[in-house]
Amino acid sequence: MEILYGLHPVEEALRSGSRRFDHVCVARERGDKRLQKVIDACREGGVRIRFESKEELTRMAKTAGHQGVVAVVREREFLEIEDLLASPSGQSRLMLALDGLEDPQNLGALLRTADASGVDGVVMTERRAAPLSAVAIKASAGAAEHVRIARVVNLVRALEQLKEQNIWVVGLDERGTQAYDEYDFTSNTVVVLGREGDGMHDLVKKSCDHLLRIPMAGKVSSLNVSAAGAVVLFEAARQRRQKAAPAEAAKPRKEKKGLGS
CATH class of the missing domain: 3.40.1280.10 (SPOUT methyltransferase, trefoil knot domain)
Structure with missing residues (x-):
């Protein structure tokens, strides 16, 4: 499994359909329209959502720059x-x-x-x-x-x-x-x-x-x-x-x- 973090990367991965998602973790402390857009996209795509603390997301992403969202995905398959x-x-x-x-x-x-x-x-x-x-x-x-x-x-x-x-x-x-x-x-x-x-x-x-x-x-x-x-x-x-x-x-x-x- 791999980690994606940040609003744009996770949103674009959901939109492109290029990744297989295991689940997406969302900061329970944050609530705004941008993050809600990602949550809605997960629900539409049947992707599991977990609400975690910001500290847990920072631990998963190994950075505090995760913007309140971390996704666990399958490794990307590259082309020949x-x-x-x-x-x-x-x-x-x-x-x-x-x-x-x-x-x-x-x-x-x-x-x-x-x-x-x-x-x-x-x-x-x-x-x-x-x-x-x-x-x-x-x-x-x-x-x-x-x-x-x-x-x-x-x-x-x-x-x-x-x-x-x-x-x-x-x-x-x-x-x-x-x-x-x-x-x-x-x-x-x-x-x-x-x-x-x-x-x-x-x-x-x-x-x-x-x-x-x-x-x-x-x-x-x-x-x-x-x-x-x-x-x-x-x-x-x-x-x-x-x-x-x-x-x-x-x-x-x-x-x-x-x-x-």
């Missing part, structure tokens, strides 16, 4: 890389690959960005990387429950599989030769982000078709990995949205009838 490739898509794919991120806060922030920017799937390494823990899920504000995630042993091999499906592998590196906003993200693309401080491993970097950089106007040479990922993924989303706009505009519109017609 083939599952991400098999998923139907009406447009070119946008994927994210994480090369050994170690900070669960960064992992959670990137999963939240991935969900918000329309990423089709995330590839994570199983070893020497932050697990999808309660801390990471809390940092994602529950978005992690909606993102399709595959875990792989060998990221280089996974990237080669993506290449075989005509997906361009694009790494983010401060020494990259091309600015991120000069790249065409409307083609099938997987964006690769490296470790905090050290960046991508050498073999992963060599697997990239392109290395992009974010031009920096200030005194520091780079951004935090979660901030850098947000910059690039939302640029990709902007380009893809802009490309889709003419196609939507070209669709015939139904004539609206007004009063008296």
Whole structure:
């Protein structure tokens, strides 16, 4: 069993249906609309509810930041890389690959960005990387429950599989030769982000078709990995949205009838 805590993570897990719940513990001292919304969702979904003291919830969550709700759930089942490739898509794919991120806060922030920017799937390494823990899920504000995630042993091999499906592998590196906003993200693309401080491993970097950089106007040479990922993924989303706009505009519109017609 695993622990989820916090209003957003528990609520999104209930809404997504991606988890099997054993039970949800709610602070008996707290009573407000946000917590009641979670309680109502549990009752609608047939999930058992237990009312406990805040101290007991803190003991379960190992933090006082549980916001009055802690869920006991089955371990999440991750996808295989083939599952991400098999998923139907009406447009070119946008994927994210994480090369050994170690900070669960960064992992959670990137999963939240991935969900918000329309990423089709995330590839994570199983070893020497932050697990999808309660801390990471809390940092994602529950978005992690909606993102399709595959875990792989060998990221280089996974990237080669993506290449075989005509997906361009694009790494983010401060020494990259091309600015991120000069790249065409409307083609099938997987964006690769490296470790905090050290960046991508050498073999992963060599697997990239392109290395992009974010031009920096200030005194520091780079951004935090979660901030850098947000910059690039939302640029990709902007380009893809802009490309889709003419196609939507070209669709015939139904004539609206007004009063008296």
